[in-house]
Amino acid sequence: MASTDESLSNIEGSSEPYDGSTVPEDQPQSQENDAETKERLSLIDSTEDFEMIGSAEEENLDMSDLPSLEDVKKEPTSHNEEPSSENPSQTSQAKDVEEEWLDVLGNDSLKKKVLLAGKRPGSRPVKGQDVNVHLKVNLEGGEVVVDKESLKFTLGDGDVIQALDLCVQLMDLEETALIQSDAQYCYGTEGRSPDIPPNAKLNLEVTLVEVKDSPDLELLSGQDKLNLANKKRERGNFYYQRAQYVFAINSYDLALKIIDSSSKVDFSSDEETELLDVKIKCLNNLAASQLKLDHFEAALKSCNLVLENQPENIKALFRKGKVLAQEGEYSEAIAILRKALKLEPANKTIHAELSKQVKKHTDQKNVETAMYKKMLGNLDSPAKPTPKSSWSIPWKWLFGATAVAIGGVALSVIIAARN
Incomplete structure (x- = not known):
């Protein structure tokens, strides 16, 4: 398997990009590296996420021997000339x-x-x-x-x-x-x-x-459909590498539309496999572009479409974990990232992302705990009743004693008066 840095240093499945002013015509599909098609690609070892796969060099066209652009000049006309016989x-x-x-x-x-x-x-x-x-x-x-x-x-x-x-x-x-x-x-x-x-x-x-x-997409042969989809995908890679993510998304969407279109032509099993491979690459790169634009819901949908076909696709798992974390679903994000890390334990990028999300989740729980304590009070240390002074006499007892004393005095006065 290719090393981490080599396998994902560029957009997924990227070959030589179009030069922007040219569109290769009637060219066969660029062949993917055997190791790339047979083995799972690893992630780039860096602190940044991995959207770029393979190396893509600009097409070098040697045109030094071509003549300069010729200026088109019109012949001056004289008002004294005879009327032209041109049609x-x-x-x-x-x-x-x-x-x-x-x-x-x-x-x-x-x-x-x-x-x-x-x-x-x-x-x-x-x-x-x-x-x-x-x-x-x-x-x-x-x-x-x-x-x-x-x-x-x-x-x-x-x-x-x-x-x-x-x-x-x-x-x-x-x-x-x-x-x-x-x-x-x-x-x-x-x-x-x-x-x-x-x-x-x-x-x-x-x-x-x-x-x-x-052309009518329904009538395209498997190879023609594959070539056309790859042209759109490679154009999307060209835009992605220039940080033109809206244009990249448009190109990837066009490639997916071509692949998913119904067909009246039978394809071979090899053609079906190749079309699925191109679809997976487009969806992964589409998710990467959507993440760059903070289109989290759309990116999550793209990742899920990849995982429906390839449940252990590391790039889709990694990006799904990032999307879920962005939406505050830390528990689910951590579970997804742990699954990706289990598939590739030595990957530093997944390690870093997982550690970051675990810390965020812990911080979130601490904040929530503090908030609940503030709202409900500190239940761990209930308030103790204030002790009464030993010499204090309840006012009811004091009132009762006073009433008895007054009553006794009044009774004594009445008795003395009678005597």
């Missing part, structure tokens, strides 16, 4: 080239300009459709970092950087557009090693080549 469609395209920049989001951080009008106006794609584009991306200085003749992705699924996903929805078929985007809609503060520096603004030249409806 109306060509005239329309020339006018579209002169179109001003479109401020896509209204904050001047993402802009689009038509370079070549599409031949089919009104043919814009919609979310959920599959598109194929030719993409060239360069830095502000002109260095080309991406040049792909064919890039296929599902519009609106977050398969690519936001600048591309948002702007392609505003393009007609066969249109070529220039997109200028701030870093926040591309690779943000981290950039993409080694070719895109942090906080880099990018220029994208995009041609919308093809638009078609996404």
Whole structure:
């Protein structure tokens, strides 16, 4: 079994992540390490929880020999020239080239300009459709970092950087557009090693080549469904590693939707096993993302779905224990964590988490005990009655004696008077 630090140093089941502007197309599923598929993965030995599994390195594309992005320039026209003999469609395209920049989001951080009008106006794609584009991306200085003749992705699924996903929805078929985007809609503060520096603004030249409806999930073969689900899962890993947990959750949910969809095609037992393995990885990473956003109820549901299929899944047990502790269910959380520790006694992360929750539970019981004593009084030391002074005489006895004395005196006076 892989060592603790090696096996869970990254998001579960993570292979090379997409670079954010590219979506590998028609690639076979990345093979998991044999040890990873046959043995239970251990937890990372650290004081932090373990969401990251395997190592994921950014895709290194050597594009140093590619030409810089070519500027599209329109030929100057003279007012004295004779009327052109070009057909109306060509005239329309020339006018579209002169179109001003479109401020896509209204904050001047993402802009689009038509370079070549599409031949089919009104043919814009919609979310959920599959598109194929030719993409060239360069830095502000002109260095080309991406040049792909064919890039296929599902519009609106977050398969690519936001600048591309948002702007392609505003393009007609066969249109070529220039997109200028701030870093926040591309690779943000981290950039993409080694070719895109942090906080880099990018220029994208995009041609919308093809638009078609996404495939019917019910008709996908087992391998096709597996490949599609893995693409969404790996994209979720990409977002998770960048702390973009909302986007990560969206990608994991899409992968789970693909896996759980009904099918009219028979799958082999091996394909069923592989699909279940991908489902477990998505659910575990989904729970990790939900925990980061304090979505405890949703995280608990994700953990329980894992444990329904794999009752001894350590990561699911560990995260379920953390969720229950966050909700104040310390007794149940401690029991779950002890079960995980029994499965992997040498794990330092579980030891640390269990010790922390035991201490919190003890502190909670002490606070409750003190509160009850304050409310009900100290029952261990009942109050003693105040002792009476030995010389004190009850007022009733004193009153009675006085009455008798007065009565005696009165009787003596009456008797003397009679005599």
